[in-house]
Amino acid sequence: MHERKNEHYYQKAKQEGYRSRASYKLKQLNDEYHFFKNTKKVLDLGAAPGGWLQVASEALNNEGLVIGVDLKEIEPLEMDNIETIQGDATDPEVQNEILERFNGKVDLILSDMAPNVTGIWEVDDLRQIYLARIALVIADKLLKTDGWMVVKVFMGPEHESFIQDMRNVFEKLFIVKPKASRKSSAEIYLVAKNLKPKRILPSDFNKNIEEVILDEEDEGPIPGDQLPFIEEKKITKQVH
Numbered sequence: 251m252h253e254r255k256n257e258h259y260y261q262k263a264k265q266e267g268y269r270s271r272a273s274y275k276l277k278q279l280n281d282e283y284h285f286f287k288n289t290k291k292v293l294d295l296g297a298a299p300g301g302w303l304q305v306a307s308e309a310l311n312n313e314g315l316v317i318g319v320d321l322k323e324i325e326p327l328e329m330d331n332i333e334t335i336q337g338d339a340t341d342p343e344v345q346n347e348i349l350e351r352f353n354g355k356v357d358l359i360l361s362d363m364a365p366n367v368t369g370i371w372e373v374d375d376l377r378q379i380y381l382a383r384i385a386l387v388i389a390d391k392l393l394k395t396d397g398w399m400v401v402k403v404f405m406g407p408e409h410e411s412f413i414q415d416m417r418n419v420f421e422k423l424f425i426v427k428p429k430a431s432r433k434s435s436a437e438i439y440l441v442a443k444n445l446k447p448k449r450i451l452p453s454d455f456n457k458n459i460e461e462v463i464l465d466e467e468d469e470g471p472i473p474g475d476q477l478p479f480i481e482e483k484k485i486t487k488q489v490h
């Protein structure tokens with residue numbers, strides 16, 4: 251049944267010209283929270299192949315500016331309001347380029363960043379949350395006070411502390427599982443709004459992740475999209 255659902259969004263994306271089935275996750279989240287309303291500038295972290303960029307560009311009526319950043323090259327898109335940067339979002343030089351290109355604060359920051367999975371759960375979890383924390387630190391610098399942030403996390407051992415990090419920075423936080431996200435996937439999305447005037451940023455989170463794995467036993471590969479530890483009761487809502 252899950253396979254059929256996955257197939258459904260995969261086919262739909264192909265038919266409707268979206269580069270990824272992930273496009274529908276963002277659409278469903280926006281249908282619920284309307285974060286594209288009055289939005290002119292959007293940063294999309296982990297943007298390849300470009301499904302979210304397409305959705306954001308359309309939502310802005312091909313106006314404003316949407317900048318997508320990814321380690322991978324993003325094949326050019328037709329829309330005039332999209333720019334891309336090929337680079338590592340954790341790299342301060344890339345972060346400076348993002349700030350310079352926007353030349354001012356943005357309304358919305360999206361992060362669908364996910365690491366290449368090693369199959370070692372503790373490592374994949376830490377890497378995922380590390381990327382989410384980087385996105386949060388960028389949001390602190392770049393987001394308007396009344397802006398929105400949407401960030402993907404895997405529900406692993408680290409996600410609770412990241413949710414607390416988000417609560418320390420934003421006034422409002424929703425924990426959401428869009429319908430287009432596989433049920434078997436441990437991914438959830440945090441949708442946040444309004445920066446707190448006095449916010450506490452996560453610090454000292456740049457641990458040497460490689461060190462963590464040395465003591466861990468490899469329990470075999472876990473596909474990135476099927477990580478364990480789904481705690482459905484913690485999800486604020488499922489959006490359709």
Ligand SMILES: C[S@@+](CC[C@H](N)C(=O)[O-])C[C@H]1O[C@@H](n2cnc3c(N)ncnc32)[C@H](O)[C@@H]1O
Nearest residue numbers: 272296298299300301302320321339362363364
């Ligand atoms: C799930 S995909 C994003 C899909 C995208 N939202 C879409 O709709 O097409 C996750 C992306 O995160 C990117 N990524 C992972 N680590 C990154 C980093 N440090 N900096 C920038 N992008 C990164 C990966 O290269 C990958 O393309």
